[in-house]
Amino acid sequence: MIFHSLDFVLFFLVFTAIYWSLPHRPQNVFLFAGSYFFYGYVHLWFLILIATSTSIDYCAARGMEARPAHRRKFLWLSIVTNFGMLGFFKYFDFFVDNVAAALATMGLPWHQPTLRILLPVGISFYTFQAMSYTIDVYKGELHARRNLLDLATFVSFFPHLVAGPIQRASFLLPQVETPRRFSVDKATSGFGLICWGFFKKLVIADNVGVIANKVFALGDPTFPLLWSGVFAFAIQIYADFSAYTDIARGTSRWLGFELTENFDHPYLARTPADFWRRWNISLSSWFRDYVYIPLGGSKAGDAKWARNVMVTFLLSGLWHGASWNYVLWGAYHGVLLVLTRARRILKPAAPVPAGHRPVVAALIIMAQVAGMFALTLVGWLLFRETELSAIVRALTLSPFSAPADDRSTGLYLFVLTLLYSLPLWAQSIWVEWHRDESGVRHPAFIVPPGWPRAAVQGVACGLAFAAILLLRSRASLDFIYFQF
Amino acid sequence: MIPSTGAPPGTRVRGSVVQLLAILAMTLTVPFSLRVMHGRSADTTSRLPYLPVFPGHRSQLFHAGRIPELQQMNPGAVVIGDSMAGTRIDERVLSKRSGVPVAPLLQAGSGPAFWYLALKNWVVASGIKPRVVFIFFRDTNLTDVMFRLDDQFRWSLDMVASDTEEELNDVVQSALDGPFYAVHQGVERLYHVDAARRTVEPMVSRAPARWIAGSAGQPRLLEHANQRFGLDHLRVMEAADMAADAGTDFAASVKQSVLPLMLREAQRGGFKLCLVRVQRRPVNGQPPVQSPALKKYVHDLREYVQAHGGILHDDTGDPAITLDMYEDGDHIARHARADYTRLFYERLRVLLRPALRVNGAPAAQ
Numbered sequence: 001m002i003f004h005s006l007d008f009v010l011f012f013l014v015f016t017a018i019y020w021s022l023p024h025r026p027q028n029v030f031l032f033a034g035s036y037f038f039y040g041y042v043h044l045w046f047l048i049l050i051a052t053s054t055s056i057d058y059c060a061a062r063g064m065e066a067r068p069a070h071r072r073k074f075l076w077l078s079i080v081t082n083f084g085m086l087g088f089f090k091y092f093d094f095f096v097d098n099v100a101a102a103l104a105t106m107g108l109p110w111h112q113p114t115l116r117i118l119l120p121v122g123i124s125f126y127t128f129q130a131m132s133y134t135i136d137v138y139k140g141e142l143h144a145r146r147n148l149l150d151l152a153t154f155v156s157f158f159p160h161l162v163a164g165p166i167q168r169a170s171f172l173l174p175q176v177e178t179p180r181r182f183s184v185d186k187a188t189s190g191f192g193l194i195c196w197g198f199f200k201k202l203v204i205a206d207n208v209g210v211i212a213n214k215v216f217a218l219g220d221p222t223f224p225l226l227w228s229g230v231f232a233f234a235i236q237i238y239a240d241f242s243a244y245t246d247i248a249r250g251t252s253r254w255l256g257f258e259l260t261e262n263f264d265h266p267y268l269a270r271t272p273a274d275f276w277r278r279w280n281i282s283l284s285s286w287f288r289d290y291v292y293i294p295l296g297g298s299k300a301g302d303a304k305w306a307r308n309v310m311v312t313f314l315l316s317g318l319w320h321g322a323s324w325n326y327v328l329w330g331a332y333h334g335v336l337l338v339l340t341r342a343r344r345i346l347k348p349a350a351p352v353p354a355g356h357r358p359v360v361a362a363l364i365i366m367a368q369v370a371g372m373f374a375l376t377l378v379g380w381l382l383f384r385e386t387e388l389s390a391i392v393r394a395l396t397l398s399p400f401s402a403p404a405d406d407r408s409t410g411l412y413l414f415v416l417t418l419l420y421s422l423p424l425w426a427q428s429i430w431v432e433w434h435r436d437e438s439g440v441r442h443p444a445f446i447v448p449p450g451w452p453r454a455a456v457q458g459v460a461c462g463l464a465f466a467a468i469l470l471l472r473s474r475a476s477l478d479f480i481y482f483q484f
Numbered sequence: 485m486i487p488s489t490g491a492p493p494g495t496r497v498r499g500s501v502v503q504l505l506a507i508l509a510m511t512l513t514v515p516f517s518l519r520v521m522h523g524r525s526a527d528t529t530s531r532l533p534y535l536p537v538f539p540g541h542r543s544q545l546f547h548a549g550r551i552p553e554l555q556q557m558n559p560g561a562v563v564i565g566d567s568m569a570g571t572r573i574d575e576r577v578l579s580k581r582s583g584v585p586v587a588p589l590l591q592a593g594s595g596p597a598f599w600y601l602a603l604k605n606w607v608v609a610s611g612i613k614p615r616v617v618f619i620f621f622r623d624t625n626l627t628d629v630m631f632r633l634d635d636q637f638r639w640s641l642d643m644v645a646s647d648t649e650e651e652l653n654d655v656v657q658s659a660l661d662g663p664f665y666a667v668h669q670g671v672e673r674l675y676h677v678d679a680a681r682r683t684v685e686p687m688v689s690r691a692p693a694r695w696i697a698g699s700a701g702q703p704r705l706l707e708h709a710n711q712r713f714g715l716d717h718l719r720v721m722e723a724a725d726m727a728a729d730a731g732t733d734f735a736a737s738v739k740q741s742v743l744p745l746m747l748r749e750a751q752r753g754g755f756k757l758c759l760v761r762v763q764r765r766p767v768n769g770q771p772p773v774q775s776p777a778l779k780k781y782v783h784d785l786r787e788y789v790q791a792h793g794g795i796l797h798d799d800t801g802d803p804a805i806t807l808d809m810y811e812d813g814d815h816i817a818r819h820a821r822a823d824y825t826r827l828f829y830e831r832l833r834v835l836l837r838p839a840l841r842v843n844g845a846p847a848a849q
Contacts, residue, residue, distance in 0.1 A: 006667060184500035188507060195511065214713045217812065225712070405708045408696055412705060415692035454503035461507060462514020469515055469677045470684050474636065 001041040003247045004201055011038070016254055024179040028153050031176075031255070035158035039122070046120045049085055054152045056081040057130045061137040061144035071138055078134040086127045089119055094322030122162035124319060128286055130155050133169035135290055142170055150176050159255070160248040163241070165262035165282035172257070180256030190253030192457055197246030199464040204424060205240035206473030208232040208417045215413070216384060222402035224410025226394055227377070231414055234373075234380045235421045238267065241280070265428035267376070270368035272336040275376060283319070287312050302341070310334040320383075325391065329382040336375060518680040534645040537657050538638065539678070546605065547643040550589070554610040560584020561836055564602050565620030566594045566632075568762045571815040572620070577825040582836035584615065591640050595625065595632030597652060600742035600749070601644035608753040616756040616835045619746065622814060624732055624781060626759060627741035629659050651745055659740040732777040734784035747792040758835055759789060763799035764814045766807045771800050797832060 001008050015034050022030055040047040060078040064071045103110045133151070136142035145151045154173045160166075215221060215229025245262040252259045262282050269275035276284050295308040310331065317330020378395075385391050402410070418425075447453045532538045554562075561584055563573050575586040589602045599619050607617060625631040633641075633656065645652075660669065672678060690702060697705040738744065750757035761782065764772045774782075786796040799805055804827050809820035816824050829836065 184497060184504055188500070188504045191504070191507065191511075218713070405705075406712065408705050409709045409712055411696050412692050412709060415695065416689065419688065419692060450499075451503065454507055455510070458507040458510025459514060461511040465511050466515035466518060466675075469671065469675060470518060470680055471688065 001038050003244065004198065007041070012251060012254075019255060020182050027180070028149060028176060031158075032149055032153040032156065035153065035156035035161060038158040039156060039161055043120070049089075049120055049123065050126060050156055051152075053082055053085065053127060053130050054155045055148075057134050057155075058145070058148050058151050060134050062146075064134075064137055065144045075134060075138045078131065082127045082131050086123055089123055091318075091322045125164045125166055126155055126161060128283070128319075129166050129169075132166070132286065132290070133173070136169055142173075145173070147177075157252075157257070159251040159257075160245075160259055163244045163248075164280075165245055165248065165260055166286055167259060167282070171260065175257050182256060183253075186253040186256070186258075188454075188457070190250040192461060193246045193250030193253070195461040195464045197243040197250060198468055199243075200239040200246065200424065201243035202468050202472040204420050205236050205243060207420050207471070209236040209240070210473060211413050211417055212236050212384070221394070221397075222406040222410070223397040223399040224402050224407045225413070226381075226397060228410040228413035228417065230377050230381045230384070232417045233384045234267070234377055235417055235424065237380065237383075238263070239421065239424055265431055267373055267425075268369050268428050268432050269372050269376075270365065271372060272333065272340050272375070275372060276333070276337075283316070287316050291315060305341075306338045309337050313337070323386055324388060325382055325386050328388075328391070329379055332379050332382055336379075515675045519674075519676045532638075534647060534649040535641070535653050535656060537653050537660060539672075540638070542642050542645075543639050544642045546646055550606045551610045554587055554606060554612050557585050557587055558612055559587035560615050561586045562589060562607055562614050562617040563587070563620070564589045564599050564607075564617065565760075566590070567592050567815060568622055569618070569620035569760075571811070571818075571821060572762065572824045573618075573828065574821050574825045577822050578829055578836075581826065581829040582833070584836065587614075591643075593632060593637050594640055595637065596621070596627070596629055596742050596746075597633055597656070598641055598644055600652065600746050601641065601649065603746055603753075603757075604749045605644055605646055607755075608749050613753070614755050616758050616832075617750065617753075618758050618760050620760045620762055622762055622764065623778060624737070626761075627734065627737040627743055627785070629655050629741050652742065655740060655742055655745070732775070732781040734781045734788070738788060743788075744792070747789065747794050751793055756795060756835060757793075758795040758797055758832065759785075761796065761798045761800065762814065763802060763805050765810050766805075769807065774800070795835070802827075802831070 001011065011034075015030075019027060019030055019034075036047055036050075039050060057078050060074040063074040063077075067074075100110050133142065133154070137144050150173065153176050154167075154169060157167075157172065157176070209232070212229050212233035215225055215232065218225065218229075221229065242263045245259075249259045249261070260282060262280060264278040264281065266275055266278035269278050292308055292312040295311060296304055297308060298305045300308075313330040313334030314327060315330070317326045317328070317333075320326040320329070381394055382391060385394060447456045532540045533542055561578065561582065563569050563575065563578075563586060567590075569588070570590045570592065573586075573588065575588045579586040589606060591598055591602075599621075603617065603619070607614070619626075629652075660666070690706070693702045693705045693709075747757060766772065782796075782798060782800075786798075789796045805824070809816055809824060811817035
């Protein structure tokens with residue numbers, strides 16, 4: 001079931017009404033049943049996978065506590081099961097294709113088996129979420145749960161099941177286990193998030209997505225067309241993914257839950273490290289805590305740090321999909337981080353000249369943001385373009401060889417994308433403006449609480465709804481992160 | 485959303501609830517501005533004369549000139565469809581091969597409602613007796629009467645519709661009774677969205693062109709943009725759209741489709757109706773993956789069509805239709821059009837030249 005469907009709207013309204021009429025334990029049973037209904041709505045067999053993953057993790061965690069001497073074996077049981085399923089469903093065809101290609105280059109033709117496996121949506125997300133539970137139990141940071149239903153509800157919690165944000169067991173599981181009360185304030189703020197999310201998905205992401213799809217379907221893109229398409233894709237993927245997160249967080253609030261934020265205005269990042277503190281935060285922190293730090297993090301010298309960063313980002317790239325362009329995208333961001341640190345070591349930043357600080361500092365910040373955004377665009381080219389030959393061709397295009405008509409068309413697509421994405425930029429700049437020097441965000445609302453704020457939110461939600469009715473794209477696209 | 489401080493908790497909660505309800509109400513109220521904005525221009529009371537289920541005006545009259553053209557041509561075969569048929573069938577090649585005149589009744593962006601009306605109001609009404617009429621379709625859209633019947637595509641129906649189309653109107657009405665369309669119609673009645681969209685959408689898409697090229701240069705810029713993203717410039721995509729699972733319940737969808745009417749018209753006209761399901765773009769050298777639900781749909785469709793005197797020909801899985809014949813999406817490339825037509829003739833020659841039938845059973849079955 002997808003958020004932007006009537007099916008979901010009806011499901012959610014009925015579900016929420018019944019949900020709040022139940023006491024805590026039956027509420028959890030109902031939440032579990034609703035989540036499995038949500039996930040198995042199209043393909044019932046998906047439920048077998050998530051149930052298997054949950055059962056194995058439950059047993060593994062219980063085993064770790066019951067037989068501490070065999071903790072490591074139970075951890076491996078969980079890792080092999082979870083990553084085994086993920087690997088089979090997500091990477092089997094990729095692996096076979098590459099083996100066949102390698103054999104072919106050696107002159108050894110091989111009739112490769114093609115299973116044409118359908119990738120179960122959300123498997124990458126819930127696998128990582130379930131893994132966080134067993135790893136935390138292994139590390140002694142969490143105790144194994146006796147109640148299988150609570151664990152299963154945590155793994156399958158439907159608002160974020162398909163595309164995150166990935167929640168840690170230590171954060172979400174206690175919310176499942178604790179009795180919840182309906183909060184009008186939470187529902188109000190959740191409704192705002194839902195409206196904003198639907199606006200971003202249906203008006204911004206789907207409209208600019210059409211531009212990106214058209215450009216990436218061209219066989220002979222010129223420089224201006226290609227980069228206007230990359231720009232459109234950058235907006236699409238941010239609007240699309242953050243929309244899913246917002247709707248997930250908003251619907252969760254209606255159910256009495258709180259999910260962590262997943263984006264912090266990433267296109268206003270000033271450095272690669274800053275970007276990764278703002279983009280897909282739940283996945284980045286998962287890789288940081290379960291891959292990067294166990295590898296040694298930054299404590300083992302510059303060379304090992306660089307290795308750890310590269311391993312982490314290569315795996316992060318591969319997580320996104322079974323294709324070399326994702327690996328390349330991960331490697332690219334890893335290299336950016338390594339180069340940034342190398343540059344800082346070799347040439348420490350000069351202090352901003354005194355006397356001109358506010359103006360000069362503002363200009364430097366703008367230049368840094370623009371530079372980082374340009375680097376991010378190169379990354380999105382690698383991410384979106386699946387053919388390696390087309391990537392090479394794209395990166396060697398000359399900006400001066402394009403015909404005048406293509407320059408105008410590229411500019412037109414760029415401005416059209418900018419027009420659709422204005423609310424997104426305005427929101428980011430507004431929030432950034434209210435961030436203090438330590439990076440803490442202050443409430444962006446200047447409207448006093450109570451009725452004035454309710455009026456502003458009502459009008460804003462109404463305008464979002466009107467814009468959805470008026471400007472929603474005729475091409476209804478799936479959420480991009482469903483495929484991961 | 486915290487109401488004024490100092491109030492007792494109960495009052496605060498009540499205040500918050502009222503504010504939440506006010507926000508919900510405003511969310512639903514603000515879009516009424518669309519209605520006010522377009523209240524004068526949006527004539528929602530007039531209905532499409534031949535399809536009263538839809539609002540709107542008829543933009544062109546029935547193309548009656550087609551009827552004498554068909555009578556004069558007296559074709560042995562008629563091809564009806566959208567670009568799936570248009571990019572596949574070269575009527576001159578098919579005519580030369582089969583030895584009978586072939587009449588193409590094609591309309592880009594058309595759907596089953598158009599195909600049914602073309603069959604009824606042009607072919608049957610002309611009184612011609614072709615050996616066979618082919619209707620091309622993809623996957624499940626033959627039984628989806630709403631396919632390409634929205635505002636954007638509906639205009640082309642005008643050219644095939646007579647003054648009243650009661651049967652089609654009934655079918656559309658039954659399809660509209662579903663939950664999605666009921667909601668859509670409700671929203672439309674409340675906010676008059678379609679009229680507002682017709683005004684605002686072009687404004688948004690054209691404004692940047694005007695800023696860049698000025699009013700005089702805007703048409704040229706948009707024309708170049710359209711031409712630049714035309715079929716000639718698109719690369720061969722690795723995967724065309726996967727067949728969707730939606731609408732694969734044949735038993736449910738056939739009741740709300742024009743398929744029974746098409747088959748009845750073929751019997752009335754005394755010709756064979758052959759429904760041609762085109763193969764979608766191959767992936768990795770093989771036909772695209774089909775869900776079990778889609779396979780069952782095609783099986784049920786075939787049984788239904790045969791039981792009602794028609795023929796279903798399915799390209800899917802034909803090894804001779806290879807990826808290099810495709811252009812973008814599911815369209816066949818220009819250079820392969822003649823090859824496809826020859827192949828089509830080979831597969832269905834028993835229908836086009838019955839005298840050549842050897843074993844008695846049509847190949848298409």
